[in-house]
Amino acid sequence: MRPEERIAAGKSIRDALTAFRESVNQKGTIFSTDHWLLPKLEQLQQLLTEPITQEEAEALLDVRYQRHFLEELIEWLERGRPVSWENFFTYRANLKQEELRKRADERERRRAAGLHPYFDTKIFADECFPKISDVCPDCGSSDWKPIAYGLPTEDTEEDARRGHVVLGGCTIELGDPTRYCPACFNSWPTKPDVSKPAGRPEWIEQQIVESRAEYAQLSALADSPPAPEEPVVERAWARIDRSVRFLVSFGDNKTVVAKNLEYFRLGGAPSYNPGFLSWCTYDESRRLSTLAAVAALRFGRTHQPERHNLYNDWDKVQAHRRELSRCCDEDSFQREWEKERRKKLTELLKLARAIPERLPSVVSVRSFEQDRKFLVRFPWGVVGVKRHRFSLLEPLEYRCTSSCTRDEDPDLAQNLACAAAMLAEFPRLARAGRRPPGSEDSTAASN
Ligand SMILES: [Zn+2]
Known part of the structure; x- marks a missing residue:
């Protein structure tokens, strides 16, 4: 009998599912293993109606012929068949859209309230980020957008559609700009471009020659x-690398022309590079790009570019990096750490000399490679002390491995235990006038 006849309206659930199980792993049907399939068939056993309906039979056949997934069938049944099987997929897609929309609304609400759109808690401290301008370094507009890098999620795409973020591409590198100004197409902060152009010497030589020819043209x-349709340069901004950005207007549409000096520095001429003209065709954009470049060059002859944020906030990024590296200076951290340990040793020795009668007795010493373990006995019990040597040139560290809570003064007891261990290791220290091991510049007292 064909599966279509065995999986049909009016058949018992058991028969239909048996037929289903027997028909998997054939040409054009779903691939499945018992390990995966059996628990799902058990679920279906509970969810299907007895005998199975026409719609259920069709759904089972859809799964069999890989038109839909078995999980989808189970979802439809588990949700109590909110719509017909046929309409279930549109219904589900609509629900998902609705869900996306709700989440985006909620983020909009949070933004309006001055909160982070996603998080309630601050995951990254403010100190992790440089404090860059809250207005565009070029045109001064406060209507900037964050740049979202990485493969966008559905939520990020929705936010981009609503104009809360701009998509910055799939990869992010250290030093990529984080903010974008739609008014003047500026992204910041950006690193000044003073690097030499990459490429083989012959190729660079050729670029230099071409830059002169293009500039002459x-x-x-x-x-x-000027041509009748030549665009108007509205403003221009200088950068510390001596490049200039011209904001060029074709009426309703605008673009930016960047004057770069990478070949000029090598003996060529400045190049004028118009941005992407998204509103026109390829041929038209070539013509308009030339007009924009000419307008920029003409403007540059008669106007000085504005000079108010020459670094485009890169100076702030650099200052922040310097500050970070100063804080994270490993050497200074190490020095502080050693100082702490020396201080601790001196305190232990003072304590041992001040109240020798209260020092516990050391009952055993064991060595483990560079380290030692002591057992010391108080009237109320025995505790362990571990002595650690980090390196030959660093002060030793004694640490009590128990909390000594049975003593009246647990902190003092811990220090007494450490002091007793230290004196057991360096008996000569008990006499006044000597300094603890490692409290000088070397651990001369060892052995
Ligand atoms: Zn701007």
């Missing part, structure tokens, strides 16, 4: 009267 165009 643009210059000639700028010498003649």
Whole structure:
């Protein structure tokens, strides 16, 4: 009998599921193992109606022929068949859209309230980030957008559609800008570009020659009267690397022309690079790009670019990095640490000399490679002390391995235990006038 006849309306659940199980792993049907399939068939046994309906039979066949997943069938049944099997997938997609929309609304609400759109708690401390401008370093607009890097999630895509973030591409590198200004197309902070162009010497030589030719061509165009449709340069900003950005307007549409000096520094000419003209066709964009470059060159002849944030906030990033590296200086950390330990040893020795009668007796000493373990006896019991040597040149560390809570003064007891261990290791220290091991610049007292 064909599966279509065995999995049909009016058949018992058991028969239909048996037929289903027998028909897997054939050409055009789902692949499955018993380990995976049997628990799901058991679920179906509970969820299907007895005898099975026309709709259920169709759903089972859909799964059999890989038109839908078995999990989807189970989901449909578990949700109590909110709509027909046929409409279930549109229904589910709509629900998901609705869910996405709700989440985006909630993020919008949080943004409006000045909260982080996703988190209630602060995961990263403010000190981890450089404090960069809250207005665009070029045009001064406060209407900037965060740049979201990485493969966007559905939520990020929705936020981008709503204009809360701009997508920055899949990869992020240290030093990539984090903010974008839609008004003047500036992203910041950006590293000044003073690196030499990459490439083989012959190729760079050729670029230098070409930069001169292109510049001569643009210059000639700028010498003649402007074309009727030549765009207007609204403003221009200088950068510390001596590049200039011109904001160029074609009426409703704008772009930015960047004047770069990478070949100029090597003996070539400045290059004028217009941004992407998203609103026009490829051919038109080539023509308009040239017009934009000419307008920028002409503007540069008569106007000084504005100079208010020459570093485009990169100076703030650098200052922050210097500050971070100063705090994270490992050497200074190490020095502090050693100082602490020397101080501790001196205190232990003072304690031992001040109240020798209260020192516990050391009952055993064992060595483990560089370390030692002592057992010391108080009237109320025995505790362990571990002596650790980090390296030959560093002070020793004594640490009580028990909390000594049975003593009236647990902290004092711990120190007494450590002091007793230290004197057991260096008996000569008991006499006044000697300093504890490692409290000088070397651990001369050892052995
Ligand atoms: Zn701007």
